[in-house]
Amino acid sequence: MRFRRGISIAVVAAGGVVTTMLVGLVTNAVSESEWPGWLGWLQRHAWFSFVLLGGLLVVMTVLAALSDSRTTVRQPESAPQNEAEPPGAALVLRALPRDTAAFTDRGAELAALVGSVRAAQESGEALPVHVIDGMPGVGKTAFAVHAGHVLAQRFPDGQLFVNLNGHTTGRSPVQAGEALASLLSATGVPAGRIPAGDDVGAVTEARAAMWRSGLAGKKALLILDNAASYRQLEPLLPGAGDCLVLVTSRKRLAAQEEVVLPVEALPADHAVDLFVRLSGRPAASLDRDVVAELVGLCGYLPLGVSLLAARLRHHPSWGAEDLRERLLAARDRLGELRAGERAVAATFELSYQDMEEEHRRFFRGLGFYPGTDLDAYVGAALGGVTMAEARRRLDALYDAHMIDEHPGSRYRLHDLLRDFARGLADEGGSSMEQTQAVQRVCLYYLAALAAANRHLVRRGAVAPTRPDEAASVETPRMESRAAALGWLENERANVLACIRRASGLALHELVIRMAAAMAPFLRQAGPWDQAVGLHRTAADAARHTGDRKARAGALAELGVVRRFMAAYPEAVEALNEAVEEYEAAGDRRGKADALNQAGIVWLMTADNEASARAQTEALALYREVGDRLGQANALADLGMVRRQTGRFDAAVEAQSEALSIYRELHDRYGEANSLRDLGVVHRLTGEYEQAERRHREAYDIYVELDDRTHQAYALNELGVVRRLTGDVVGAREAHDQALERFTELGERFGRANSIRNLGALERVSGSATEAVRVLEEALSAFRDLGSRGGEAAALSELGAARWMLGEWDEAIEAFRRSLDLHRELGDRCGEAEVLNHWGPLVRASGEAEIARGYFEEALALARDIRSPLEEARALEGVGRCDLITTGMTLAEGYLRNAAALYRRLGADAAAQELEELLAPRAG
Template structure:
């Protein structure tokens, strides 16, 4: 291929040279200029021959260029190129997933089993039918997981959309089987679903069904491979099965699982020759130096199980002075000691015992302590805490145990015990001082996690916020370096299941103080990362622990965190109830700062449910308490939230005053997050006051800060508010872009309230664009969500806009009903600006239905409300409505004053299209 291409290029280059020369010859021949030398002169004299030769050279050159083009053109693919993204999936979704453990070098011949699996997959794929579940079963230690992982790597090309691995802990000593709802949360997160978007709730059955539905949707039309390792039952794994027929599910289990569609792949002990070959390969000894009959006896005594064979081979490799016969004698002695075990376990456990007894005493102790660890995997720092040794020494122990095949190495410098080895280590540990050792080990690892969480929270907790305290002994623990927010979040994401497992174990040992402290230390991370239902369970456990010990201070803290998470989950009634209980507990122990924080959170709940009287009372009391204790950060929070309540009740000047003071404190504390929040809410107030240019500037400043902080939730809120300003000033295209981007963020993050706001704004844009059917659909969707969440303010806003749409499609009764219901809610909220807007909408409806007198009454009420609260946009709309009604009733002269005043206000606001429209109307009458 390269030779042909080179020849073609050379030919083209030569042709170009010849063509250039011939052109010169022909030109000279025609113009009778200077003579060319030698044979070229003959060509110059025979000009017609030069013309012919020129044509031939150009034809050949064209052919060569075509050949070159063909050789360089890529071969067309039978399949279209992959698209960079999938519009059906939410932003941030991982397109290709790889989470299989590393393929082991110790994998030995499983040709028959692998061939059987490959045939089965091929047959089902070629048939076009759905792939059935393939169950790999067999006794402990036989190599089921190793086989499944190896098969996953071999089959990866057939399943290009991802390969996922989940350990279900069905038979893991000291651990409960993973619940389907937890496994689904992990799988959804692995496929790019943000934790906040994962369905949550108290009804485990309903949550499991919702997550399973989302999981099936994620894998629809995909070709992915899913390994469900160590399953306890078919019931445990059934919700995890993808709905699409293109996915292969490999399940490993010690039990025969009952499922109609499954394909069973039994994995038996190794054949004797294969076991011997594996032993020889792993022992590192020359083949001719080992007595094959003795090796045969060794592998027979460990039941031909790969795990036992690997351990024995490693034992021989690490003892160069031993012979195979020496190893055999030691194994015989070990089997005698363990004779009370069942036959199937005795063989492999004897190999564990032999390896364990050959360890140095300090490493034996370290291995036993690992049996107390409740997590799934650990690193050298956690190992150091468990073993009460330095990190360097823990790393040496872990590396040595890995070399001895007593522990498995995982990516990222982490280690994990095989189920049987965990069981063995746990048995060694519980055979001695069970309660004391267990309590001490759990205390040490929990103390370590408290220290590490303290480091992580330095990067997560907001400036000047009170971080959870840690005991003095925790500060002496060696912890992994966390120099950035990203590093802290990465460590927390990996350690979360281990920390939660330690909390559960500590709770079972009645170590209530540790439970309370760990729950408080995990709270900042779980607030923002979730899953929130997991956080609810944690804080309830902490509250129960506090009640058992009579620690009312700790109870107050646990209840406060529980209330905050319940607010995030939009369970406002329980959030308010729990926060009220927290307020009472803080008051009982005399903690004014804690009481202020709980009141502040309760006030936010009441603001969200539009109980403005209760919200004002809570934030005012919280502000007074914060000032009394000198908590500047708390003062800023209470002022900002009080500003929002005052804005909701149309007290715009008071709202600006509160937000401006909050902004000043946030800047004093260098709290960028708080500063952005205050800027955004100031933008909202300025928009309501008709100061659109200032409002847009505040929203852009806030949006830039949120982007700097990588806070997509609040980016979405700022985008929605900026879109609203642009819509009011006539820039509908950019408004649509802002609301659409906000909607994408909310959908990705699972923020239902924010998503409803974006949907409502887009519905208004559809109405202004003349698409009333789509506008009605979007507004009905928003209304339904607001009602589900108990957001009365959102419900009123959606009803107001829905009334306009119904009027435009001639549904007079439906429009009136929507306006009436909206006014009832807004009057109860004290939202006079909202009332003025609805009155203006209602007035326009009546004027359109040829009832200008009734319409004028609504416009007059709107004008009164708007002027009372200084809401100029609704004032202008009311003036315009009055003028147009007067025009219909009494003519141009009666209407002109109101219309000219409306035009002036519109012009001052920058709403030039409306001002121009009115002035054209007046000018037409003047002509």
């Protein structure tokens, strides 16, 4: 790039030289007088002077280019990401891990940390980052966890533990953006609120800002374990100074305002005391000099001391001298290692050789595990044994200090022991053995995901396991949606790590199936850019296998997630490609699903013609294959398109058929959606009582399903009905509740609708200034989303509010743009509404005849689509124009018809105003 830029600069410079010389020569030639002083010499030596000037220009240009290349701000480097690379995730614990029994006296270090924290809190100063560094195996994590337990009461707003995998064999360090997503999710942030996108740097910054905002004013404890670099952890640091951050790392991290707490190997006497305590032997029975030699042989590292003591405890017949002989023999076998590695590796070797062969084989198998932590179910799959046997072997490894215990009956390997297990596996196993171990774990996760998805998927459980596979796999019991979601959140990082390893081993079929099985959870829980990465990986895997149906499924899921992210062009692109792939694979149901999803995107972007075409084709395909749920979905979505284009009778017909099928299938979610949309149609046709009943029925079902997003949509619709029937207080309450929920859930489209509805409420309440402010916010939100329908509706309301303020030019511009958009979208009800808003402004400007034309056009539209509210408004508008131009004689009929319609609709205030206007005539 710099080379090309240099060529461009050179061309420009050469052009400048030529231009300068030509201009100079012309100037010299036409000059009739001699230039004064030294300029005269330049005039007499024109060629020399102009060549010199051109040369100076070249030099200055080159210098500017060099300066530019040296001073260009360099963007932070990030690991290049292959679009098809599986996503990662951080393991986050919402509470501290168990305090280890092997923790020994770190009195000086602990006193320094507690004193630092106490001093900062008592003085009101910001708590600095405390970095705990030291060599592997020295006990950094154990110290951080122990200190966390000691300090927990000072941080009542929560304790979080994050493993950043900075030095974990077989795992890439967790990227800051991934860690932030996991932290936000662990602290209860809904998927829709977690920033997502393709710009990794921008997304990381946005997530960091949200993380800091969420911790503002709170006192929380955050342990960032196993950090690789300061750049990795910097975005994770809270902005507020009331939170304590403990960082462990093998490296000295260059953090600003940090407090470094180096953790060294244990003092000799402390190491001896720890050994004695963990060995279970009376101190008097042990030769302290021999014990001192033992702990020295393992480098005084707590990890090594713990392992040695465990060996002695499990061999009552051994003495300390027996243990020393075995340790010396192990060190000799590991003589090629560096001294520091040899010290602790010898203890590993001794403990490993001391185990039964079945436990050694099981431990080697742990070296193949891609995840960070595991339970007995994963252990059974990994070792190819029963659950009972896996529990027994895990307990044996724990008793031997070869694995650590985590909350929830889970276990993990210390990084050094993971290295050791991986080395043993590589030494004694084969690539086929590793592949088979990963396959067994993936098949377990497929079976467990199928069990979880029974609580998440409407069409029935995703069944990624085959009968012969499922028969040999034991999975945890998940008897509720909450249990399924809890299991999925706990296993997210491990499942994604397994998919990543499977992708690296070219196990493409497993990658495809696991991505499909994770899709329902990631749709709901996010973060959605994690889901995007996963489905791209699956699509790439399907391309490798030539499985066009699988590729279509991955692309369809990608399109759905892109829709959730409000990335509508990308969603349509993925779904269109999915349709093509399904077509090529001859999968009509899959094609119908993709068309149905594409139709939803087009509806949201108000491309009603494309949406209707897609849903009609999807409906025909569903009917061909006999898919009743698919038929109901397509009918429901087609009903929304018809409602959007003012075909209210057709909309009711489609939604009623969809509702009947949903009830036949006992699909409560679909039933609620159809009820809600029928309520919208009833409201547009002036059947307000029936509209409110439908919305209440839908809301009750959403409460039953614990679907907060759609509860908010139902509340929004209830608010509109209440506003139209004069219940301003009830309307505000409903819209406020909806706005609060949409904001909490990160549902941008629903939030924009709530804001627009509140703006309309301010307008009808007479607060025009506030209405303009709120509607401007809604307009901006709809434009950001690319929602032309939302933009059109907001502009219509904004024009009416600006007219109330006397801002006529701005009002006319808003009406004009709104009318154009509604006509482009085919929204005839919206078109009539704009004309009815615009007419009064024209009439008030003294052009009653022109205004009457607006109202007549609105009247024709309203009668054509059967919208009684817009018909009443148009009749009133025509009548008032006639009252100005010809008097009451012609106006009376229009006004009386408008009043009658208002009464029928329950708009009593509007009816009474017209009746009072007509009263003198009646008298």
